[in-house]
Amino acid sequence: MEISTTPSTVTVDDARLAEILDNPGFGQHFTDHMFTVEWTPDAGWHDARIEPYGPLTLDPATAVLHYAQETFEGMKAYRHDDGSIWSFRPEENAARMVRSSHRLALPVLPVEDFVQAVDALVAIDQRWVPQGEGEKSLYLRPFMFASEAFLGVRPAQHVTFMVIASPAGAYFKGGVKPISLWLTEEYTRAGRGGMGAAKTGGNYASSLVAQQEATRHGCDQVVFLDGQEGRYVEELGGMNMYFVHADGRIVTPQTGTILEGITRASIIELAGKLGHQVEERKISIDEWRDGVTSGDITEIFACGTAAVITPVGELKWDGGSVPTPEGGGNLWRQIRQQLVDVQFGRTEDTFGWMHQIV
Numbered sequence: 218m219e220i221s222t223t224p225s226t227v228t229v230d231d232a233r234l235a236e237i238l239d240n241p242g243f244g245q246h247f248t249d250h251m252f253t254v255e256w257t258p259d260a261g262w263h264d265a266r267i268e269p270y271g272p273l274t275l276d277p278a279t280a281v282l283h284y285a286q287e288t289f290e291g292m293k294a295y296r297h298d299d300g301s302i303w304s305f306r307p308e309e310n311a312a313r314m315v316r317s318s319h320r321l322a323l324p325v326l327p328v329e330d331f332v333q334a335v336d337a338l339v340a341i342d343q344r345w346v347p348q349g350e351g352e353k354s355l356y357l358r359p360f361m362f363a364s365e366a367f368l369g370v371r372p373a374q375h376v377t378f379m380v381i382a383s384p385a386g387a388y389f390k391g392g393v394k395p396i397s398l399w400l401t402e403e404y405t406r407a408g409r410g411g412m413g414a415a416k417t418g419g420n421y422a423s424s425l426v427a428q429q430e431a432t433r434h435g436c437d438q439v440v441f442l443d444g445q446e447g448r449y450v451e452e453l454g455g456m457n458m459y460f461v462h463a464d465g466r467i468v469t470p471q472t473g474t475i476l477e478g479i480t481r482a483s484i485i486e487l488a489g490k491l492g493h494q495v496e497e498r499k500i501s502i503d504e505w506r507d508g509v510t511s512g513d514i515t516e517i518f519a520c521g522t523a524a525v526i527t528p529v530g531e532l533k534w535d536g537g538s539v540p541t542p543e544g545g546g547n548l549w550r551q552i553r554q555q556l557v558d559v560q561f562g563r564t565e566d567t568f569g570w571m572h573q574i575v
């Protein structure tokens with residue numbers, strides 16, 4: 218892919234950048250540039266460019282605003298101690314976007330073009346990648362949307378793919394605390410034949426009211442059950458789940474209607490290497506309750522790009538609860554440390570997961 222570059226003439230100055238990187242928060246500050254490439258049926262992907270970061274001008278009839286035909290990704294760039302900058306399994310994000318785009322009737326952006334676009338943006342805005350201490354990173358948001366101005370319900374004939382970037386601070390501030398979960402019995406996020414496995418805005422829009430319910434009940438996050446029987450654990454609003462058993466087995470909900478998390482997939486490989494048997498299967502809410510009550514489930518954790526891994530505490534629903542597992546295990550901590558060490562280049566990358574950008 219040929220990428221043209223128009224450098225920004227109004228970049229954030231060094232003093233302000235240092236202030237932002239000191240306490241970046243999440244998704245609040247954006248780098249000096251953005252990447253864009255357009256697609257039409259006749260020309261394919263064309264006009265790839267890096268330009269100064271700034272607002273888009275959209276026709277009010279732009280299809281994505283009406284029918285939500287869009288997909289996105291979430292990934293990070295990590296600075297290693299020698300100053301080099303790396304991403305974690307970027308081709309997996311690219312491949313997931315291909316799968317999501319297929320479900321949303323969007324065109325396929327080739328994996329190598331996706332990786333090239335992300336690399337080009339990180340390279341030009343490399344001063345925005347924080348030093349690695351405190352697990353700071355540069356969060357990357359590739360996204361694709363129906364940019365044709367047309368109100369008919371059909372796949373758009375003009376599509377735009379963009380990448381923007383935003384520095385991200387540590388997920389755990391002031392120490393690790395298990396997250397509390399609200400089990401929503403009213404809302405589901407996916408159904409058979411639906412788009413639960415796709416990373417598309419509509420799934421997140423539909424999760425918001427359930428998250429509000431969780432907050433109202435004093436819980437940190439919401440957990441969704443399957444849409445068909447309302448019995449099987451699917452995932453959280455933005456993380457996959459793992460259950461650790463007393464005999465060392467670890468169990469995670471099977472794919473199909475959940476997002477195929479790249480952290481989830483990496484944990485399967487890492488845990489296997491650590492000697493744990495990993496089962497991908499259905500897990501009922503009864504199995505969760507009985508396992509914690511009997512002591513057979515010793516740890517529960519959630520995983521995703523943002524937090525890497527976070528322990529799960531109490532589960533609550535209307536009229537009931539399951540307490541925090543009391544197994545006292547710390548497999549979550551061990552796996553988390555190994556993943557973070559690979560991402561920040563502090564241990565050997567035996568899986569070949571890291572991709573050097575700068």
Ligand SMILES: Cc1ncc(COP(=O)(O)O)c(C=O)c1O
Nearest residue numbers: 455456457476478479480521522
């Ligand atoms: C619904 C949902 N499930 C799971 C995940 C975890 O996926 P990953 O490990 O690729 O970040 C995410 C994170 O983006 C998510 O939004």
